[in-house]
Amino acid sequence: MSGPHGAVVVTKNRDQGTGNREQGSGNREQGTGIREQKSAGCIVLANDGRLVVNKVAALLAFGILASSAALAQTDACATAGTNNAFLGIQTVRLWAGDAPEAKGKACEDIPTLTVMGPRKGAENGSAVIILPGGAYRNLAADLEGREIADWFTARGFRAFILSYRLTSNGYVLPVPLLDARRAIQTVRGRAADYHIDPNRIVVIGFSAGGHLAALSGTQFVPGNPDAEDPIDRASSRPDYLVLGYPWIGAISADTSHLSYCKLFNLMDRCEALRTAYSPDLFVTKDTPPTFIYHTFTDQTVPVEQGLRFYEALIKAGVPSEMHIFANGPHGTGLGKGDAALDQWPGLLETWLRGKGLLTVNKPAVTGKP
Numbered sequence: 001m002s003g004p005h006g007a008v009v010v011t012k013n014r015d016q017g018t019g020n021r022e023q024g025s026g027n028r029e030q031g032t033g034i035r036e037q038k039s040a041g042c043i044v045l046a047n048d049g050r051l052v053v054n055k056v057a058a059l060l061a062f063g064i065l066a067s068s069a070a071l072a073q074t075d076a077c078a079t080a081g082t083n084n085a086f087l088g089i090q091t092v093r094l095w096a097g098d099a100p101e102a103k104g105k106a107c108e109d110i111p112t113l114t115v116m117g118p119r120k121g122a123e124n125g126s127a128v129i130i131l132p133g134g135a136y137r138n139l140a141a142d143l144e145g146r147e148i149a150d151w152f153t154a155r156g157f158r159a160f161i162l163s164y165r166l167t168s169n170g171y172v173l174p175v176p177l178l179d180a181r182r183a184i185q186t187v188r189g190r191a192a193d194y195h196i197d198p199n200r201i202v203v204i205g206f207s208a209g210g211h212l213a214a215l216s217g218t219q220f221v222p223g224n225p226d227a228e229d230p231i232d233r234a235s236s237r238p239d240y241l242v243l244g245y246p247w248i249g250a251i252s253a254d255t256s257h258l259s260y261c262k263l264f265n266l267m268d269r270c271e272a273l274r275t276a277y278s279p280d281l282f283v284t285k286d287t288p289p290t291f292i293y294h295t296f297t298d299q300t301v302p303v304e305q306g307l308r309f310y311e312a313l314i315k316a317g318v319p320s321e322m323h324i325f326a327n328g329p330h331g332t333g334l335g336k337g338d339a340a341l342d343q344w345p346g347l348l349e350t351w352l353r354g355k356g357l358l359t360v361n362k363p364a365v366t367g368k369p
Contacts, residue, residue, distance in 0.1 A: 113162055127191075129180075135208050177215050186231050202239065203216055211247040214246055246309065294324050
């Protein structure tokens with residue numbers, strides 16, 4: 001099935017490894033109803049006091065489901081589908097064919113955007129693109145993906161969760177940056193289809209996703225008006241950045257803290273990578289207005305890294321806001337129930353409201369030149 005402007009719509013579930021959907025039987029309960037019990041490898045159905053034990057049927061059903069799951073795992077990335085459309089969710093490929101620098105055709109070679117619609121009645125025309133962290137080894141898709149999307153959609157945003165290609169699968173920078181740029185261009189280029197304002201695009205990232213988000217806001221590309229692909233005609237510049245405990249100093253030969261170079265055995269290329277992909281080195285007056293959240297006791301990504309980016313924003317004259325909480329480990333997402341850290345989303349909401357992103361009619365306050 002094709003999405004807007006020929007986008008390929010696919011299903012993709014990294015957590016479960018399958019793309020199959022749950023289907024209710026649709027049966028109505030009658031009389032005393034149907035009660036299901038699982039015991040000793042069989043399914044017992046009780047209806048009006050009659051017990052039916054059917055081990056053979058249960059085993060056959062299990063075999064059919066297992067076969068379907070295997071097929072779904074094989075086809076999930078390549079087969080079009082909208083099996084969760086009733087939830088207002090769909091997943092689209094960033095490129096209709098092979099992505100640039102693709103090493104194969106498996107799930108890990110296909111960058112995608114999972115789209116979640118705003119809460120009905122709360123639509124405000126704003127969009128957020130979410131970049132989960134995971135040290136470029138995996139994606140914290142729930143804590144720093146789905147939970148963030150739900151928070152934004154409840155406030156009227158259309159949310160897009162980016163599944164970018166990972167260095168653990170052989171995709172060294174700048175490949176993840178290519179995916180981030182394309183995601184922003186896709187959302188902006190199809191703004192009319194997604195019912196969003198192309199000038200109200202927030203990019204939020206956590207940890208490694210914060211590093212990638214910061215790169216997207218400092219190394220964006222202008223749209224090419226002569227491009228054959230309409231997506232390439234759109235700019236990849238975010239309108240706003242939100243960074244949660246961002247791994248700004250990811251690329252460093254200093255191994256006293258988490259190092260991208262050490263993690264992926266790239267020490268011989270580290271200096272070249274550092275000078276090319278350290279976001280704080282590329283901040284200019286055109287970098288989007290930024291909101292940063294960090295904790296003083298983060299032992300994985302020292303708070304100095306967030307401060308380094310914030311200081312670069314100050315020097316460039318970019319309107320920005322940073323909140324440092326006294327206590328809290330790395331990877332807290334929206335706060336994870338901590339009495340103090342749970343307050344930071346409220347601070348973010350105030351910042352978004354001040355930018356005009358939570359209302360429909362009020363023009364957004366941007367930092368565009």
